[in-house]
Amino acid sequence: GQNIDQPTEMTATEGAIVQINCTYQTSGFNGLFWYQQHAGEAPTFLSYNVLDGLEEKGRFSSFLSRSKGYSYLLLKELQMKDSASYLCAVQDSYGGSQGNLIFGKGTKLSVKP
Amino acid sequence: DSGVTQTPKHLITATGQRVTLRCSPRSGDLSVYWYQQSLDQGLQFLIQYYNGEERAKGNILERFSAQQFPDLHSELNLSSLELGDSALYFCASNEIPSGTYNEQFFGPGTRLTVL
Numbered sequence: 001g002q003n004i005d006q007p008t009e010m011t012a013t014e015g016a017i018v019q020i021n022c023t024y025q026t027s028g029f030n031g032l033f034w035y036q037q038h039a040g041e042a043p044t045f046l047s048y049n050v051l052d053g054l055e056e057k058g059r060f061s062s063f064l065s066r067s068k069g070y071s072y073l074l075l076k077e078l079q080m081k082d083s084a085s086y087l088c089a090v091q092d093s094y095g096g097s098q099g100n101l102i103f104g105k106g107t108k109l110s111v112k113p
Numbered sequence: 114d115s116g117v118t119q120t121p122k123h124l125i126t127a128t129g130q131r132v133t134l135r136c137s138p139r140s141g142d143l144s145v146y147w148y149q150q151s152l153d154q155g156l157q158f159l160i161q162y163y164n165g166e167e168r169a170k171g172n173i174l175e176r177f178s179a180q181q182f183p184d185l186h187s188e189l190n191l192s193s194l195e196l197g198d199s200a201l202y203f204c205a206s207n208e209i210p211s212g213t214y215n216e217q218f219f220g221p222g223t224r225l226t227v228l
Contacts, residue, residue, distance in 0.1 A: 004155075031214065042115060042203060042219035043156070050214075087156065091215050100146070100169055101217060105155035 002026045004104035006088050011110045012078055020073045020086050020107045028093025033101065034062050034073045035087040043087055046073070075109075083111045116140065117206050117220035125226045131192040134223045138185055138206030144168070145187040146217060147179055150201040162187055163209070191225070199227045 003025045012018040024032070031050040035043035049055055049064035049071060061074040073086055085106040092100050116139035126132055138145050147159040149172075158171035162181035173179075176194075181187040191198060201224050205217035 033216065040201070040222075040224070042117075042221050044115075044219070045216055048214065048216065089156075100158055100161060100171070101215065102158070103148075103156040105153075 002090075002092075002102050004088055004090060004102060006086075006104040006107045008105070009108045009110070011112060012075075014078055014080060014111055014113050016078050017074065017076050018078060018109065020075070020088075020109065022071045022073070022088035022104060024069050024071070024088070024090050024104075026090050026092060026102060029066065029090060030093055031091040032062075032064055032071050033089040033091065034060075034071075035089060037085045037087055037106065039084075046086075078111050080111050080113070083109060085109070115218040115220065117204060117218055119202075119204050119220035119223050121223060122221065123224050123226075125228065126194060127228055128194055128196060130194050130227075131190065132194065132225065134189040134191070134202055134204075134225075136187045136189070136204030136206075136220055138187070138204075139218055142206035142208055142218070143185065144207050144209065145181055145185070146205040147173075147187070147189050148203040148205065150203060150222075151197075151199075156203065159189070194227045196227050199225055201225075 034046040037043040047062035059076045087106045088104040089101040118137045143164045146161045148156045159173040161169040179189045201222045203222045204220045
């Protein structure tokens with residue numbers, strides 16, 4: 001079956017660093033996405049990993065280990081506006097279905113002053 | 114602003130009724146995806162259309178149906194509504210993925226409340 005696990009909630013302090021983990025077990029794998037979603041709003045793209053290793057983009061970095069079925073999103077220099085849900089999504093194997101995304105339930109991050 | 118539009122923004126209706134949600138993809142995008150997001154659930158993939166044809170089906174109930182029109186806009190029809198259908202419904206779009214990359218661009222969603 002398809003299973004993507006993330007912590008439900010996390011709390012961190014403004015200016016700090018937080019790491020949000022995601023583990024996955026899927027029938028196929030063709031990349032992993034992280035999306036940010038503020039309450040009641042649309043998810044917005046943060047990062048994409050298809051090869052093992054770290055991808056850095058400003059204050060956000062994402063890591064992937066395919067052999068371990070594991071990814072994390074690292075947020076540095078936290079700001080109050082980073083309070084949101086962070087969604088991990090695995091792209092299923094490329095094929096006739098065009099590699100649909102399977103989403104985890106999301107991690108709600110609260111940033112406190 | 115992703116370039117994907119959805120109407121209406123909010124919809125309140127009663128059990129047993131039927132509603133239609135509308136989505137216009139980004140200019141040039143041929144694929145449209147529909148998702149349901151309930152309070153305690155993640156984004157659940159419902160169905161995908163590509164250039165007017167159904168491409169993939171996820172956890173879509175038989176009471177729900179969708180179509181994509183020649184101008185590429187899409188509609189999601191929900192019938193015999195139940196209280197549990199109350200959720201945020203998102204539409205996403207993208208071009209034909211080249212290689213394996215499948216970033217999807219999400220619309221602002223339609224919040225459906227069934228009373």
